[in-house]
Amino acid sequence: MSRLLPKDFRPEDLKIVIEEMAPNCVEVFYLPGPDELKEAGLEATKPNQYKVRVALFNQESGFITVFPIFTLPTNPNYLKQKYKHIKAISVAVAFDSMPNTQDDVVELLQMLPLGFIKDIRYGLGLLKEYYPIISALEEHMEYDCLAIDNKKTGSHDSECFYLNFNDYDEMRRSCNRITERARKAARITKAAATYNHIAYRLGVEQKPLPTTNDAISKMLRIKITDTDKQVAMDMITEDKRAIKQTDSVTLAKLRSDIELVSLERLITSYEDLFSKNTKEDTWQTLFNQNPFILSLAFGYPAIKISDQASVGGKRLRGDGEKIADYLIKNGITNNLALIEIKKPSSVLLKKTAYRGSVYCGSTELTGSVTQVLDQCYQLQQNIATIKNNNRLYDIESYAIHCILIIGTMPDDEDERKSFELYRRNSRNVQITTFDELLLKIKQLHEFLSNNDEKGEAAP
Numbered sequence: 001m002s003r004l005l006p007k008d009f010r011p012e013d014l015k016i017v018i019e020e021m022a023p024n025c026v027e028v029f030y031l032p033g034p035d036e037l038k039e040a041g042l043e044a045t046k047p048n049q050y051k052v053r054v055a056l057f058n059q060e061s062g063f064i065t066v067f068p069i070f071t072l073p074t075n076p077n078y079l080k081q082k083y084k085h086i087k088a089i090s091v092a093v094a095f096d097s098m099p100n101t102q103d104d105v106v107e108l109l110q111m112l113p114l115g116f117i118k119d120i121r122y123g124l125g126l127l128k129e130y131y132p133i134i135s136a137l138e139e140h141m142e143y144d145c146l147a148i149d150n151k152k153t154g155s156h157d158s159e160c161f162y163l164n165f166n167d168y169d170e171m172r173r174s175c176n177r178i179t180e181r182a183r184k185a186a187r188i189t190k191a192a193a194t195y196n197h198i199a200y201r202l203g204v205e206q207k208p209l210p211t212t213n214d215a216i217s218k219m220l221r222i223k224i225t226d227t228d229k230q231v232a233m234d235m236i237t238e239d240k241r242a243i244k245q246t247d248s249v250t251l252a253k254l255r256s257d258i259e260l261v262s263l264e265r266l267i268t269s270y271e272d273l274f275s276k277n278t279k280e281d282t283w284q285t286l287f288n289q290n291p292f293i294l295s296l297a298f299g300y301p302a303i304k305i306s307d308q309a310s311v312g313g314k315r316l317r318g319d320g321e322k323i324a325d326y327l328i329k330n331g332i333t334n335n336l337a338l339i340e341i342k343k344p345s346s347v348l349l350k351k352t353a354y355r356g357s358v359y360c361g362s363t364e365l366t367g368s369v370t371q372v373l374d375q376c377y378q379l380q381q382n383i384a385t386i387k388n389n390n391r392l393y394d395i396e397s398y399a400i401h402c403i404l405i406i407g408t409m410p411d412d413e414d415e416r417k418s419f420e421l422y423r424r425n426s427r428n429v430q431i432t433t434f435d436e437l438l439l440k441i442k443q444l445h446e447f448l449s450n451n452d453e454k455g456e457a458a459p
Contacts, residue, residue: 014102014105014106014120014121015030015031015032015033016028016029016030016031016054016102016105016120017029017031017051018099018100018101018102018105021056023060024058024059024060024098025056025057025058025059025060026056026057026098026099027053027055027056028053028054028055028056028057028099028105028120029051029052029053029054030051030052030053030054030069030071030079030120031047031048031050031051032047032050032071032073032079033047034047036073037050037073039073039074040073040074040078040079042078050079052067052069052079053067054066054067054069054120054124055067055105055109055120055124057095057098057099057105057108059095059097059098062092062093062094062095063090063091063092063093063147063149064090064091064093064095064108064109064111064112065088065089065090065091066088066089066091066109066112066116066124066125067081067087067088067124068081068082068083068086068087068089068123068124068125068126069081069082069123069124070082070123071120071121071122071123072123082123082125083125083134083138084138085138085141085142085143085144086134086137086138086143086144086145086146087144087145088144088145088146089125089126089145089146089147089148090145090146090147090148090149090160091112091113091116091147091148091149092147092148092149092150092165093108093111093112095108095111105120106119106120109124113148113165113168113169114169114172115127115130115133115168115172129175129176129179130171130172130175132175133168133171133172133175136171137161137163141156141161143156143159143160143161145159145160145161146160146161146163147160147161147162147163148162148163148164148165148168149162149164149165150164150165151164151411152164152408152409152411152435153167155411166439170442170446173446177449192207192208195207263441263444263445263448264445266290266441267438267441267442267445269286270286270438270441271438273286274344274434274435274438277343277345278343278344279343280325280341280342280343283341283343284325284341287326287341293437293441294326294328294339296437296440296441296444303328303329303330303331306326306327324338324339324340324372324375324379325339325340325341326338326339326341327379329394329395329396330401333396333398334394334395334396335396335397335398335399335400335401336379336383336395336396336397336400336401337400337401337402337403338372338375338376338379338400338401338402338403339403339404339405340368340371340372340375340402340403340404340405340406341405342364342368342404342405342406342407343406343407344407344408344433344434344435345407346362346364346365346368346406346407347362347364347365347407348361348362348364348365348406348407348408348410348415348419348433349361349362349365349410349415349418349419350362353414357414357417357418358414358418359414359415359418359419360418361419361422364406365406365407365422365431368404368406369404369426369429369431372402372403372404372429373402373428373429375402376400376402376428379397379400380397380400383395383397401430402428402429402430403429403430403431403432404429404430404431404432405432405433405434405437406431406432406433406434407433407434408433408434408435409433409435409436
C-alpha cells in the first residue's frame with residue numbers, strides 16, 4: 001500500500017479494534033479511551049462496553065462501508081450516529097488487500113471519494129459542508145444504508161438506496177460553488193462594513209454596498225417566473241440602443257446567464273419527461289426545440305436538415321415508406337447522418353441470460369438497428385434524386401452516420417457488460433441511451449457554470 005496517511009497521524013492516537021468477520025471481510029471498531037469517556041461524563045472503568053463499529057472492508061463485494069458517529073467527547077451525541085436516518089454509507093472501492101494493522105485501515109480510508117472525512121478520530125462520513133446531500137437523500141429515501149457506486153440513482157435492494165458516483169460528485173461540486181459564492185459575498189460585505197465604520201468616525205464619504213452582477217447579487221437574487229425572464233429578454237432584444245451602449249463584458253455575461261438558464265430549464269424538462277412513460281413524438285418535440293442536443297449526440301457540429309424525413313422518396317417532405325426521425329449533416333464536411341429516436345422505456349436486452357452471464361439484445365433493440373440501417377440503405381439509393389428534387393446540393397453521402405437513441409443504461413453489471421459488447425461491435429450504428437444524453441447536457445451546464453465562475457474570479 002502507498003503511504004497516504006494524514007500528516008498529523010500517529011498510530012498511538014488511533015484507538016481501534018480490527019476483527020475478521022469472514023474471509024476478505026473485516027470490521028473496524030472505535031474504542032474510546034478513559035480520558036475521552038471521562039470528558040464525556042461516562043463510566044471510564046470499562047471502556048470496552050463503549051466499543052462502536054465505524055468501518056467495514058469487504059474485498060469480495062468491493063465496498064468500503066463507514067458508520068458515521070460523533071467522536072468528540074464534548075458533543076452531547078458522543079458515540080451516536082451523525083445522521084437522522086442514514087446509519088451506513090457504502091462506497092464502491094477496488095482494493096488489493098485486507099487491512100491487518102491500524103496503518104492499513106488509515107491508508108485504505110484514503111481511497112474514499114472527495115468530500116468524505118477519512119480520519120476515524122474525527123468521525124467518518126461526509127464533511128460538514130456536504131451535509132445538505134445527506135439531508136436531501138434522507139427526504140427522498142427510507143433506507144438507513146446509502147450505497148455510492150455506478151448504479152442508477154434511485155436503484156435499491158432490500159438493504160440499500162443507490163446514489164450514482166456522477167450524481168454524488170455533481171451535488172458535491174454544487175455545494176462547493178455555492179459555498180465559494182457565499183464566502184465571496186461575505187468578504188465584500190465585511191470589507192465594506194469595516195471601511196464604512198472607519199469612514200463614519202473620520203467623517204468621510206462611505207462606500208455603498210455593491211449590488212450589481214456580483215457575488216452579493218447572486219446570493220440575494222430573487223427567483224422570477226419563466227414569463228418574467230422572457231419579457232426581460234424581449235426588452236433587451238428590442239432595445240438596440242441600450243445594447244449598443246452596453247460594454248462587451250456585460251453582454252457576454254448576459255449571454256452566459258441566458259444560456260445557463262436555458263440549459264437549466266432544458267435539464268428540468270428532460271428529467272420530467274424521463275420520469276414518465278413518454279411517447280416518441282414528445283421526445284422529438286423536445287429535440288426540435290433544442291436541436292443542439294443532436295450535436296451532443298454526434299460530438300461534432302451538426303445542422304438539422306429535416307425531421308420526419310422521407311429518405312425512400314423523391315422529396316424529404318413526401319410520403320415515402322422510409323421515414324427517419326432526423327436527417328442532419330456535419331456542419332463542416334456536409335456528410336449526412338440519420339437519427340432514430342425511441343423511448344427511455346425501450347427494453348435493451350432480453351430478460352433471461354443466453355448463457356451464463358451473457359444477455360442478447362432485445363427484439364426492440366435489434367429491430368431498431370435494422371430499421372435505421374434500412375433507412376441508410378434507402379438514402380444512399382435515392383441520394384441523387386433527393387439532392388436534385390429538394391435543391392439540396394450541399395449534402396453528401398460519403399459514409400452516412402447512423403445514430404439510435406434508445407432506452408437507459410442497465411443497472412446490473414452483467415447486463416451493462418453485454419450491452420457494451422453489443423453496441424461497441426455495432427460498427428454502422430452508434431447506440432446512445434437517453435440517460436447518457438442527459439449526462440452530456442449536465443456536463444455542458446457544469447462546464448459553462450465553471451467558466452462563468454472563473455470569469456468572475458479573474459481580475
